[in-house]
């Protein structure tokens with residue numbers, strides 16, 4: 001541990017906002033105190049790549065641990081994520097009855113101050129639902145879905161403390177008002193699980209939404225006669241877009257389209273992983289529903305409906321780079337972009353004053369070691 005006044009320094013190929021540069025960073029008291037570029041040769045190889053720690057804002061579980069479980073499950077999930085280079089995350093609920101979501105929020109809130117220090121740091125919580133469109137619910141329980149105009153605000157208030165992100169389908173009755181309400185309470189709203197027309201989707205962004213939940217999945221797309229949420233998300237300059245870059249959820253051919261339309265910092269890699277991820281098991285649960293794995297594909301049991309992933313962000317970053325996206329852009333999608341979605345600026349870049357959450361990667365972008373707040377874990 002090196003969390004005290006003593007300085008730690010790290011040398012390698014630093015992944016900066018817009019380039020990779022040989023150099024050294026010095027860390028004091030958990031923060032980046034100096035960044036020195038030495039102008040060295042980048043082609044020599046062998047030097048580790050130094051990147052900010054990854055941030056997964058949409059993850060339902062990992063390593064056999066479910067985000068909707070108890071404190072031990074949340075600690076287990078945090079530790080499993082950290083091993084994959086994730087230093088910050090949002091435990092993410094799937095749609096459930098409001099009392100169950102309130103209980104989830106309460107469990108996460110109680111856990112936040114005592115979360116394990118050798119895992120990824122929780123930044124709050126994410127609710128994927130329950131204001132989702134039934135025809136695009138994917139792996140969400142139909143019985144748990146709610147319509148915004150029928151939800152009393154007093155029933156939603158118990159969810160607010162610690163809530164950083166919520167998915168809402170903008171075409172539902174009352175959705176623009178609810179989007180505005182969450183936005184006014186400091187919660188980032190992400191549009192998704194939606195059958196919206198392009199105009200309904202635009203109204204959702206105009207009401208204050210800035211996120212897009214797993215672009216292209218469980219939403220109206222780019223059909224040339226009836227374009228929907230995906231088109232609005234790609235063209236709205238305010239909108240950030242989540243991508244599940246496992247090569248299953250969205251064809252890699254479309255990743256390049258997203259990259260051309262979204263400046264770096266607006267493409268957000270998410271895992272959408274389920275608790276089964278990293279366990280090797282073939283069957284498990286997502287919320288109240290049974291899921292199964294064939295290959296790397298997670299589906300609702302007995303169907304072809306995708307139900308999250310077994311992805312981790314280190315793999316997603318690698319896949320983006322293999323698809324031809326630059327290393328700084330791929331790293332931004334796993335670091336400062338998800339943080340920008342939440343309005344967090346104290347970490348996510350290799351720059352003076354930033355919190356020293358860092359991953360050291362080898363030539364193949366595999367995680368070698370992880371630093372959290374200046375301490376190797």
Ligand SMILES: [Zn+2]
Pocket residue numbers: 128138193213214218
């Ligand atoms: Zn989803």
